[in-house]
Each structure stands twice: as C-alpha cells, then as structure tokens.
Amino acid sequence: MTTQELVATGQQLPVMEAFYTIQGEGRFTGHPAYFIRLGGCDVGCVWCDVKESWEAAKWPVISIDEIVEGALAYPGRLVVITGGEPLIYNLFPLTQLLKEKGFSTHIETSGAHPFSGEFDWVCFSPKKFKKPHPSIYQVANELKVVIYHASDFEFAEEHAAQVNPTCELRLQPEWSKADRFTSEIIEYIKKRPAWKISLQTHKFMDIP
Numbered sequence: 001m002t003t004q005e006l007v008a009t010g011q012q013l014p015v016m017e018a019f020y021t022i023q024g025e026g027r028f029t030g031h032p033a034y035f036i037r038l039g040g041c042d043v044g045c046v047w048c049d050v051k052e053s054w055e056a057a058k059w060p061v062i063s064i065d066e067i068v069e070g071a072l073a074y075p076g077r078l079v080v081i082t083g084g085e086p087l088i089y090n091l092f093p094l095t096q097l098l099k100e101k102g103f104s105t106h107i108e109t110s111g112a113h114p115f116s117g118e119f120d121w122v123c124f125s126p127k128k129f130k131k132p133h134p135s136i137y138q139v140a141n142e143l144k145v146v147i148y149h150a151s152d153f154e155f156a157e158e159h160a161a162q163v164n165p166t167c168e169l170r171l172q173p174e175w176s177k178a179d180r181f182t183s184e185i186i187e188y189i190k191k192r193p194a195w196k197i198s199l200q201t202h203k204f205m206d207i208p
C-alpha cells in the first residue's frame with residue numbers, strides 16, 4: 001500500500017509532536033497524559049494556538065505501532081489525541097491499539113469531521129469557522145467553548161442545546177483575550193451554574 005492509502009486506513013498518521021505532560025484543560029486538568037498531536041487542520045481558527053499544525057504534509061507519517069511505542073515509554077496510561085484536527089483521520093486503528101495496551105483514550109476535537117475511534121473521553125470544542133459534523137453531538141462527554149468575542153456566549157448555548165444532557169459544559173477564555181473575558185466568564189457562570197470554567201493551566205505552568 002502507498003503511504004496515502006495507509007493514512008486513509010488509519011494505519012499510519014502524520015504526527016507533528018508527541019509529549020508527556022499534564023493535561024492543562026477541561027475535565028482532566030492536572031492529570032499526567034501523553035499527547036499525540038496529529039498534523040493537518042482545515043478549520044482555520046484566527047486565534048489557534050498551534051497554527052504550525054495546519055499543513056499535514058509538513059509532518060512525518062508514522063505507523064500506529066511506533067506511535068503507541070512512544071506512549072508506552074512513560075508510566076502514565078492516559079493518552080490525549082489532539083492536533084491539528086484529529087478527526088480528519090480514521091482513528092479506529094490507533095485507538096484500538098492504545099486500548100489493547102491498556103490506555104485510556106481521550107480526544108480534543110472541533111468535531112468538524114465525522115467521528116471515528118474508541119474513546120473514553122471526547123472533548124468537543126466547536127468552532128464558528130467550520131461547522132461541526134452531526135456525529136459529534138451524541139458522543140461528546142465535554143463541550144469546551146473558547147470565548148474570544150462577546151457573541152461566543154450565545155454560540156456556546158446553541159451547542160449546549162444540542163449535546164447529550166450528561167455532557168459537561170465549559171467555557172475557556174481565548175488566551176490573548178483572557179484579561180477581558182475571564183471576569184465575564186466568571187460572572188456568566190455564577191448566573192448559569194450548568195457551566196464551569198476551563199483555563200489553559202499548562203500555559204500558566206509554562207509546560208507543553
């Protein structure tokens with residue numbers, strides 16, 4: 001099979017970077033985790049904090065065995081698959097192998113492509129720049145909406161109305177606008193306790 005075919009089946013994937021760190025955001029903030037950052041994203045968020053990930057062709061294509069071997073080198077058994085936009089790819093082969101090896105599998109996604117993979121935790125962060133695929137709403141365990149503009153609160157509510165009732169709801173200040181929006185998020189949540197705040201705590205700790 002050609003590399004292109006192996007990527008299409010999910011046996012090989014473009015990996016921008018992989019690193020063992022502390023989950024900085026959302027429900028699992030503070031948990032040690034191995035991050036696998038896949039290359040490629042077609043969503044185009046103006047405030048994306050990892051724009052260098054967007055072009056898939058820039059990154060080496062690696063077999064899922066080699067990816068999992070990298071994760072096995074560390075004592076933690078929680079893997080977070082992120083990107084880029086990881087759902088561009090078929091994530092069944094990688095997540096099945098990770099689960100076989102005893103990992104909990106989490107994903108960070110905009111939901112802009114059809115859902116794939118076996119995940120223990122799905123963090124869905126919808127974007128105005130590319131509409132989510134309908135398949136994400138039933139599987140999202142956590143809705144994490146980035147607040148960059150006053151209109152993003154309404155956008156957050158529109159998505160909260162579409163996810164499962166058990167889905168946890170979080171608002172996360174966009175990093176460069178945190179001065180302005182953190183206090184607004186706090187006041188918003190105090191009035192609407194269905195929501196929680198998520199901060200990018202790894203940036204405060206100055207870790208990857």
Ligand SMILES: C[S@@+](CC[C@H](N)C(=O)[O-])C[C@H]1O[C@@H](n2cnc3c(N)ncnc32)[C@H](O)[C@@H]1O
Nearest residue numbers: 047048049083084085108109110125173174175
């Ligand atoms: C870089 S994205 C990669 C995964 C996927 N493409 C997504 O957007 O969910 C990982 C997380 O970081 C969030 N994020 C990206 N840039 C951010 C910024 N400047 N401030 C706050 N959160 C940001 C995204 O919304 C997402 O929840």
Ligand SMILES: Nc1nc2[nH]cc(C(=O)O)c2c(=O)[nH]1
Nearest residue numbers: 022023024025082108202208
């Ligand atoms: N420490 C740490 N936590 C994170 N949570 C989500 C991240 C991401 O970029 O997907 C991220 C990241 O890049 N670093």
Ligand code: SF4
Nearest residue numbers: 041043044045048084
């Ligand atoms: S969807 Fe995620 S990776 Fe893609 S541009 Fe937006 S924040 Fe960045």
Ligand SMILES: [Mg+2]
Nearest residue numbers: 049050082208
């Ligand atoms: Mg990040």
